[in-house]
Amino acid sequence: MAVGTHTAGGGLPVRAAHMKYSTGVARVIHSPLYRYTLGAVAEWRYGRILLLAGVPVVWMLMMHIGPIYEMLRISLLSSYPPQPGVEAEFTFDNYALFFSEKLYWMPLLRSFIYASVATAVTLVVVYPVAYYVAKVVATGNRSRALLLLLAPFWAGEIIRIFSVIMLLANRGAVNVLLREIGLTERPIQMLYTSFSISFGLVYMVCLYMLLPLYSAIEKIPKSLLDASADLGAGPFTRFRRIILPLSRDGIVSGCSLVFLTCMGVFAAPILLGGPTTSMFSETISSFFHGASSRWPAGAAFAMIMLAASLVTVGLFMRVVGGSKQRTF
Amino acid sequence: MRAMFHDWPGLALKSFYWLFVLYLFLPLSLMVAVSFKDASFISFPLGNLTIDWYAKVIQDKQFLDACLYTIMIAAATTAIATVIGVWIAMLIGSLRGAAQYVAFAVACLPAVVPGMISAISLRIFITTIDLPTGTVAIILGHVVHAVPFVVVMVLTRLRSMPGNLVDAARDLGADSIVTFFRVTLPYLGPAIFGGMIFCLLLSSDDFVRTFFLGGYRPTLPMLIFARVQSGMSPEINVMATLVLVVTAVVGLYAEYLTRRSRIR
DSSP states (O other): OTTTOTTOOOOHHHHHHHHHHHHHHHHHSHHHHHTTTTHHHHHHHHHHHHHHHHHHHHHHHIIIIIIHHHHHHHHHHSSSSTTTTTOOOOOOHHHHHHOOOOHHHOOOEEEOOHHEEEHHHHHHHHHHHHHHHIIOOOOOHHHHEEEEEEEEGOHHHHHHHHHHHHHHTTTHHHHHHHHTTSOSSSSSOTTTSHHHHHHHHEEEEEEEEHHHHHHHHHHHHHHHHHHHHHHTHHHHHHHIIIIIIHHHHHHHHHHHHHHHHHHHHOHHHHHHOGGGGOHHHHHHHTSSSSTOOHHOOOOHHHHHHHHHHHHHHHHHHHIIOOOOOOEE | OOOHHHHHHHHHHHHHHHHHHHHHOOOOOOHHHHHHSSSSSSSSSSBBBBBHHHHHTTTOOHHHHHHHHHHHHHHHHHHHHHHHHHHHHHHHOOOOOHHHHHHHHHHHHHHSHHHHHHHHHHHHHHHHHOOSSSSHHHHHHHHHHHHHHHHHHHHHHHSOOEEEEEEHHTTTTOOOHHHHHIIIIIHHHHHHHHHHHHHHHHHHOOOHHHHHOOOOSSSSOOOOOOHHHOOOOHHHHHHHHHHHHHHHHHHHHHHHHHHHHHHO
16 A cells, blocks of 8 residues: 555554645645755755845845935936946036026925925824824724725825816816805916915825824823823813823824925826926926936936935924933 | 713814815715716716716726736736735844844835935936836836835734744744744734735825836826826716725725734
8 A cells, every 4th residue: 555645554643644744835845855955044044044134135225225326326427327428427516506596496495395384284184183083982983983084095196186176176166166155256276376286285195194193192091181181181281281292203203204205296296286386306307308308417306305305304303203201 | 961062172073073084085076976977078066967988988998908007017016015025024023123223214215215206216226227117117116115014014013923933833843934934924914915905005006106117008097197187088087986996995895804804
């Protein structure tokens, strides 16, 4: 009788051996091919480190750091992509170009203002909502209340921007409603103005504020609120003295995320803005399109934007994040 | 009555919450409503309703092609980003102290860099490594964007894993590879699933990276963007509505599955 068939011997051990080999993983592990290759590597100490760290380290260096490093390098060259006969030189001219013309630095200032305003508005609007879901809604209904807020964000950037047009266009819902109730006779120009951009930005990014705020507020123990209420603190005092300080982490990460996202938007100002509201993303992209593409200048501008946004967020974290001291 | 008056902050918060929900849903509902409009321009009130635009869109070759292309890119992105994301999370989970901090910061870098800058830097990068714009470049860009989210989700779950599970497997003679596939990976299952759904949504929604890395074949967001720029028509509403319905179904199904597994 052939060895290894489960009828052989009829005893339990053979059955057990059969069971052991019945999974795909077990069959692979016990094959000589595995034992002499991957298995051997896994037994060897440095082999384990290589298995664990090899792919992640190469990936992160190449794909996470690589593009940013390349952008920095290109931004210091006089010409790129390489052309035959043209020697690329090391230069700071691309950075100097930014400061030379209002046409260039004005959009960055504008991006900066839009992003700041959108961040502030989002914080003020979303905070009560996050608080309501985290602390007022009963625990059982919490995930449902949160889901209702998350669901619209599955739609995606372009569709959400497009839906804002439905609301704000000259023949859109708001203008038609205003005319019907007799408040205006002629449509108010809302689309292609700074109002529509700000509105669209807030509509696009409020999720990034909601989630950090929610998880920070949810962690505040209810007993603290009860204790302060027992000691006679009114709703306003409780908010100012307990909830606000303890949700500081959420405020910092929410604001940083929203600000960085707003700085980097590209489609929203194109679809919702007009010629006088162009943002820095459009300035950068103009260097990469058309016949006169000047990549090094575009790269330098992108570096300036990256540095400006990261420095702002860093300062914000220092100022608002403050000391990491905790009372408990 | 008195109880109601006493709870005025709660009541105010509740009404504010529902106002906010209305704010989130109103533009999207209007968009869906206009997709049934019986005229070739977008305006209110709607007037007569029709499903003619739907009939037109589902015969639109460009739209169907964009759907296929988007799904293909999203699937490839999800597969690659999940593997790399889990791998990076395993590495970070095994590090200690400053090394862990640095690795985590580098892993999250692509999620923090503003979208536009990420797109530009990738555009420069693929030129350096001589990769033409097109499908491969788009997938690469989407994977770079999606990996940090997988890392964060998987790492959160990894940190809640009892260490003695791995020790037990090692004591019983499993090598580190076997332990990973038979013990750690199944434990990470729900987080990986959540990460995959997130990758799918991220990739199919992405505009700015696709815009700079793509060739002539448009994905859905690019197609809708191009149509919006070239002139409004309820056709765009139909496309957006169809995408909305599909993503909502995927999202709700994922939500249902994760909740069911959490209860178990």
